[in-house]
Each structure stands twice: as C-alpha cells, then as structure tokens.
Amino acid sequence: xxxxxxxxxxxxxxxxxxxxxxxxxxxxxxxxxxxxxxxxxxxxxxxxxxxxxxxxxxxxxxxxxxxxxxxxxxxxxxxxxxxxxxxxxxxxxx
Amino acid sequence: xxxxxxxxxxxxxxxxxxxxxxxxxxxxxxxxxxxxxxxxxxxxxxxxxxxxxxxxxxxxxxxxxxxxxxxxxxxxxxxxxxxxxxxxxxxxxxxxxxxxxxxxxxxxxxxxxxxxxxxxxxxxxxxxxxxxxxxxxxxxxxxxxxxxxxxxxxxxxxxxxxxxxxxxxxxxxxxxxxxxxxxxxxxxxxxxxxxxxxxxxxxxxxxxxxxxxxxxxxxxxxxxxxxxxxxxxxxxxxxxxxxxxxxxxxxxxxxxxxxxxxxxxxxxxxxxxxxxxxxxxxxxxxxxxxxxxxxxxxxxxxxx
Numbered sequence: 438x439x440x441x442x443x444x445x446x447x448x449x450x451x452x453x454x455x456x457x458x459x460x461x462x463x464x465x466x467x468x469x470x471x472x473x474x475x476x477x478x479x480x481x482x483x484x485x486x487x488x489x490x491x492x493x494x495x496x497x498x499x500x501x502x503x504x505x506x507x508x509x510x511x512x513x514x515x516x517x518x519x520x521x522x523x524x525x526x527x528x529x530x531x
Numbered sequence: 532x533x534x535x536x537x538x539x540x541x542x543x544x545x546x547x548x549x550x551x552x553x554x555x556x557x558x559x560x561x562x563x564x565x566x567x568x569x570x571x572x573x574x575x576x577x578x579x580x581x582x583x584x585x586x587x588x589x590x591x592x593x594x595x596x597x598x599x600x601x602x603x604x605x606x607x608x609x610x611x612x613x614x615x616x617x618x619x620x621x622x623x624x625x626x627x628x629x630x631x632x633x634x635x636x637x638x639x640x641x642x643x644x645x646x647x648x649x650x651x652x653x654x655x656x657x658x659x660x661x662x663x664x665x666x667x668x669x670x671x672x673x674x675x676x677x678x679x680x681x682x683x684x685x686x687x688x689x690x691x692x693x694x695x696x697x698x699x700x701x702x703x704x705x706x707x708x709x710x711x712x713x714x715x716x717x718x719x720x721x722x723x724x725x726x727x728x729x730x731x732x733x734x735x736x737x738x739x740x741x742x743x744x745x746x747x748x749x750x751x752x753x754x755x756x757x758x759x760x761x762x763x764x765x766x767x768x769x770x771x772x773x774x775x776x777x778x779x780x781x782x783x784x785x786x787x788x789x790x791x792x793x794x795x796x797x798x799x800x801x802x803x804x805x806x807x808x809x810x811x812x813x814x815x816x817x818x819x820x821x822x823x824x825x826x827x828x829x830x831x832x833x834x835x
Contacts, residue, residue, distance in 0.1 A: 449663075452663040452719060452721065453663065482664075482722045485663070485664045485721070485722065486664060486667070486725075489663075489664060490566045493564070493566055494564075494566060494567075497560065497564075498557060498560055498561045498564060499557055499561075500561070508567065512567075512569065515569065516569065519569075519570065523703070523704070523705035523706075524703075526704075526705070527703060527704050527705065527740075527741070528741055
C-alpha cells in the first residue's frame with residue numbers, strides 16, 4: 438500500500454544502515470510509534486527527524502536505549518522551559 | 532589564520548593513542564552534540580571544533596601531516612591558498628537575501644586552518660553519513676511590532692529559492708513557525724527537511740505588549756481628572772475618544788475593549804488596550820490660580 442506519509446521499517450533501515458531491531462527497541466520503549474497495515478510495519482515520515490536524532494545518539498555517541506529515553510524526557514523538559522522562558526521574557530521587556 | 536591545537540581541543544597529550552582519541556571524541560561529543568544542546572550556539576561551535584579535531588587526529592595520514600607541519604603551517608599559507616581556491620566546492624555561495632533575514636544552514640563548517648591544510652579532503656572519515664530526510668533550515672526574521680499588527684505576505688529567498696510566506700498577525704516574539712518541506716531536499720525519495728523561521732520582534736511603538744493585550748501610560752490633566760470629560764488618545768492603529776469619570780484618581784487603569792493586539796490566527800479578534808492615567812499637576816501657577824487653590828484647600832479642610 439502506497440502512502441506518502443509512511444515508510445516501511447525495512448526501507449528506512451536500509452537507508453540508514455541500521456538494524457531493524459534498533460527501531461523495534463525504540464518502539465518497545467515508547468519512543469517511536471509504528472503503523473501496521475496488512476502486517477507490514479511502517480514509520481510515519483514526520484517521525485524521521487526524531488528517529489534520526491536517536492540514531493545519532495546511539496551509533497555516534499554510544500548511548501544505549503535507556504539513556505536515549507532519559508534524554509528524550511529531558512529534552513522535552515528543556516523545550517517546555519525554553520517556551521516558558523520566552524513567554525516570561527516577553528512579559529518583562531518593554 | 533590561527534593555528535588550532537587539535538590535541539588541546541580533545542583534551543589530549545600529543546602522543547595519545549588512537550583508542551584514547553576515539554574515547555575523548557565520544558566523551559566530548561556527548562557533552563556538546565547539537566542534538567543534546569538545542570538552540571545553543573556555543574555548544575554547536577564547540578562541537579564543530581571537536582569534530583574537526585577528530586577528523587584530523589583519527590585519520591593516520593592527516594594526523595601525520597598535522598604533527599609534522601601543523602604548528603608552522605601559517606608560513607606556507609601563501610602556497611596553500613591557491614590550492615584551496617582551485618579545489619573549492621563553491622559551498623560559500625549559499626547566502627540569503629531579503630530584509631532582516633539571516634540563515635544558518637551548514638552543519639559542518641570547518642575552520643580556515645583546516646581548509647588550508649587539508650583543502651577539500653574532508654569527509655570519508657565517518658562511516659555513517661547516509662542521508663535520507665533533507666536538512667532543516669533555520670532562519671530568523673526580524674520584524675517590528677507594527678509589521679505584525681496585520682497579516683502580511685512576504686517573499687523570502689532561501690538558498691536561491693523564493694518562498695512566499697504569510698506572517699499571521701499577532702505572532703509572538705521568539706515564536707517559531709515550521710514550513711514543512713521547504714528545507715533541504717531529501718535523498719532517495721526521502722522527505723524534504725523543513726524551514727524553521729523564528730520571529731524576533733522589536734517594539735518601536737509606545738505600547739507594551741503582553742500576548743494580545745497592550746498597555747500604555749497616558750498623561751491626564753488635573754482639571755479633566757477632577758471634573759471629568761473626554762480625551763482623544765492614540766491607539767496602535769488610530770485614535771479613540773475615551774470618557775473620563777469625574778474625580779478620577781492617579782494610576783487608574785481603564786480597559787478599552789478590542790483596542791489591543793490581534794489574536795494570533797483568529798482574524799478579526801483583538802485583545803484589549805489598558806490605559807493607565809498619569810495625572811499631571813499643573814506647574815508655573817499664576818498668583819490668581821494660587822489664590823483659587825488656597826480657597827479650594829480651605830473648603831476641602833472644612834468639608835472632610
């Protein structure tokens with residue numbers, strides 16, 4: 438089934454030269470969602486940017502999945518704090 | 532052009548073994564990697580230096596050349612310039628045009644020192660540089676509060692391509708909008724990257740803005756404050772008549788509904804304008820006026 442928003446895990450892994458087991462681990466940790474259509478597993482293309490980050494963390498920086506999970510939470514926190522900081526800065530400035 | 536001590540960058544001694552270099556690189560990369568330091572230009576800079584140092588020191592041939600010639604490389608600069616010119620990739624030409632628009636695309640800018648010593652030899656060192664999804668482009672658009680009072684369309688040039696952009700009225704300072712698919716091109720059928728535009732909004736108006744509320748202090752003369760009346764004040768896009776209640780106190784705040792800033796992405800909806808009255812006590816009083824005030828003060832003292 439062709440869908441421009443989806444990419445099969447197989448195809449994705451071939452492009453990045455990684456093991457499908459890595460993606461499945463991310464799924465098990467709730468870091469990535471997959472779509473299953475007729476028994477084929479797909480990734481949503483909008484997730485690619487996040488998965489790329491996780492690939493870099495794992496393969497370039499030697500960080501294990503537990504570490505990636507913790508980092509993802511912290512990055513989310515930083516992003517929330519930055520948003521709050523911008524909001525507060527805008528209130529203070531004249 | 533400055534000499535760069537790559538050993539110092541990786542916090543190593545000159546005789547460091549390959550395994551130590553790898554370890555030091557990974558340790559520092561974990562600390563400064565842009566993925567782990569979002570929106571941090573200092574970390575990004577540092578990461579580029581670390582990358583460059585690793586590119587040289589982890590490659591036996593480059594390391595040998597660097598160890599041999601590195602420190603006196605500047606003396607050979609003249610010769611190497613020529614080499615660089617001929618072997619250049621023309622990467623520098625990706626400037627941007629458009630008012631107040633600055634962009635930053637490339638992730639791996641190496642230093643002049645590196646370029647003069649190794650020319651276009653970069654790359655190849657790292658195993659995994661498979662590209663699929665296009666790169667995201669980041670840009671900052673500088674606007675004034677007046678510019679975003681109404682929705683406007685602007686054409687920006689990013690990497691030689693024109694992009695028609697609608698800037699919704701009421702965007703916030705520091706807000707980022709994502710224009711999907713207008714980043715770098717994807718490879719092998721991969722999706723394009725996105726263009727991320729961050730708005731930097733200055734304020735040359737007399738109003739203070741907080742979300743869609745506007746605030747302003749306005750002077751009010753004593754007599755109008757005491758007796759009441761009507762004054763005409765400037766709003767952000769015109770003028771409005773405001774009634775003044777008799778015996779208005781200093782610092783009284785009034786809300787003018789719908790005279791504030793546009794609500795983001797809700798056309799026709801506006802916030803409120805809050806005016807704080809600053810009552811001005813008259814100065815340079817004439818003798819006659821002084822007399823009248825004295826009389827007034829007597830009557831006040833009797834009354835209350």
